[in-house]
Amino acid sequence: MSRVFFHEVVTRDGFQMEPEFVPTDAKVALLDALSDCGYAKIEVTSFTSAKAIPMLRDAEEVMGRIRRVPGVEYAVLVPNLRGAERALESRADELNLVMSCSESHNQANLRMSRAQSFAALSDVIRMVDDQAAVNVSLSTAFGCPMEGDVPQATVLELAQRFADLGVRGVTVCDTTGMANPVQVQAMAEALQRVLPASLQLVMHFHNTRGMGLANVLAAVQAGIVRFDGSLGGLGGCPFAPGASGNIASEDALHMLQTMGHDTGVDLERLLAVSRDLPAVVGHDVPAQVSKAGPVWQLHPAPCAPA
Numbered sequence: 001m002s003r004v005f006f007h008e009v010v011t012r013d014g015f016q017m018e019p020e021f022v023p024t025d026a027k028v029a030l031l032d033a034l035s036d037c038g039y040a041k042i043e044v045t046s047f048t049s050a051k052a053i054p055m056l057r058d059a060e061e062v063m064g065r066i067r068r069v070p071g072v073e074y075a076v077l078v079p080n081l082r083g084a085e086r087a088l089e090s091r092a093d094e095l096n097l098v099m100s101c102s103e104s105h106n107q108a109n110l111r112m113s114r115a116q117s118f119a120a121l122s123d124v125i126r127m128v129d130d131q132a133a134v135n136v137s138l139s140t141a142f143g144c145p146m147e148g149d150v151p152q153a154t155v156l157e158l159a160q161r162f163a164d165l166g167v168r169g170v171t172v173c174d175t176t177g178m179a180n181p182v183q184v185q186a187m188a189e190a191l192q193r194v195l196p197a198s199l200q201l202v203m204h205f206h207n208t209r210g211m212g213l214a215n216v217l218a219a220v221q222a223g224i225v226r227f228d229g230s231l232g233g234l235g236g237c238p239f240a241p242g243a244s245g246n247i248a249s250e251d252a253l254h255m256l257q258t259m260g261h262d263t264g265v266d267l268e269r270l271l272a273v274s275r276d277l278p279a280v281v282g283h284d285v286p287a288q289v290s291k292a293g294p295v296w297q298l299h300p301a302p303c304a305p306a
Contacts, residue, residue: 040264234281
């Protein structure tokens with residue numbers, strides 16, 4: 001079985017949809033705990049406007065206070081040149097840039113056309129140069145809640161254009177949970193045919209319609225070895241009514257490990273962190289394995305009736 005690399009996004013993608021501010025101390029404590037679990041990468045925060053995402057207004061403080069564990073990359077999302085400057089000042093290992101594959105979602109999410117977004121992100125890539133790694137996340141790659149189907153050719157073209165600019169990675173995102181396993185397999189195979197083998201190709205799924213883990217499985221079987229996930233299954237998209245959260249990291253990791261894949265993650269340690277998450281956000285979370293326990297956790301047989 002292959003080595004699979006997992007990227008944790010709960011404190012950025014997961015928290016940005018939460019209605020109540022998560023205190024900085026709690027974010028730092030959670031990130032430090034996640035750093036000890038064996039993740040390849042953790043997306044810590046976003047250097048966006050505090051007015052746009054009040055939850056992440058403490059980005060500099062969080063980046064300055066976390067305990068950095070060797071072997072773990074600490075990534076941040078940046079929307080523009082100013083965000084990139086702030087991220088570099090905070091010593092981010094990777095800058096994650098975002099645009100949508102559909103025109104409608106890009107306008108709703110970023111208030112720009114796709115052409116404007118590509119030009120702006122190109123400027124960021126040139127500015128960053130070799131000061132940090134750059135990843136580009138392509139939202140609504142498997143469908144748009146306003147336009148419906150997104151042509152595979154559109155995704156391939158955008159991914160290739162960013163690869164030509166020298167980015168280290170491209171993340172293909174099912175932003176509102178519209179993907180299905182057959183579509184995922186076809187997309188994964190097509191991307192691997194056209195993109196350089198050296199490019200880090202990542203897939204980012206949501207479980208909005210209950211197909212998240214099936215899509216992860218389809219991607220793994222098609223050769224993808226890098227995935228995003230959000231602890232507890234937190235997150236969602238503000239521009240699609242009812243678009244619930246990301247795949248739960250612990251559920252996806254449990255599935256992959258029971259299938260024999262090496263994820264590098266200490267699942268028992270991660271489940272302990274996951275069980276504390278409802279207290280951090282103030283409500284229950286969708287993840288299942290933290291409630292039921294892993295399959296290797298056995299129970300005593302019930303006593304026979306007298």
